[in-house]
Amino acid sequence: VQLQASGGGLVQAGDSLRLSCAASGRTLSSYLMGWFRQAPGKEREFVAAISRTGEYIYYADSVKGRFTISRDNAKNTVYLQIISLKPEDTAAYYCAGDTTPWRSGLVADERRYDYWGQGTQVTVSS
Numbered sequence: 001v002q003l004q005a006s007g008g009g010l011v012q013a014g015d016s017l018r019l020s021c022a023a024s025g026r027t028l029s030s031y032l033m034g035w036f037r038q039a040p041g042k043e044r045e046f047v048a049a050i051s052r053t054g055e056y057i058y059y060a061d062s063v064k065g066r067f068t069i070s071r072d073n074a075k076n077t078v079y080l081q082i083i084s085l086k087p088e089d090t091a092a093y094y095c096a097g098d099t100t101p102w103r104s105g106l107v108a109d110e111r112r113y114d115y116w117g118q119g120t121q122v123t124v125s126s
Contacts (some may be wrong), residue, residue, distance in 0.1 A: 008120035021095030
């Protein structure tokens, strides 16, 4: 599967964005999907994950309440809605796919994800 992330941009603090991750080559419903981000000079960190049907969702504590992950398998797309953006949200955001079973707590481990998109940059100005 090929993953293409989009929707990033330069925004102001307090704005909202919706990132998209479109899949091609294979149906998205085969994968649990995650979003990760990497800020300049920092390691990549887990943001959110969603199970194949959307039944299970898991968020990093740092983004709970402001980030919402969702998916539309009919459109082969996963979304990450972000509200009340903060300068510390500035990062490259990556979507990733995994074919192994859902395990809450383990979905935050980037090593389990086999397929990665190229990243979309989000820059939040204060």
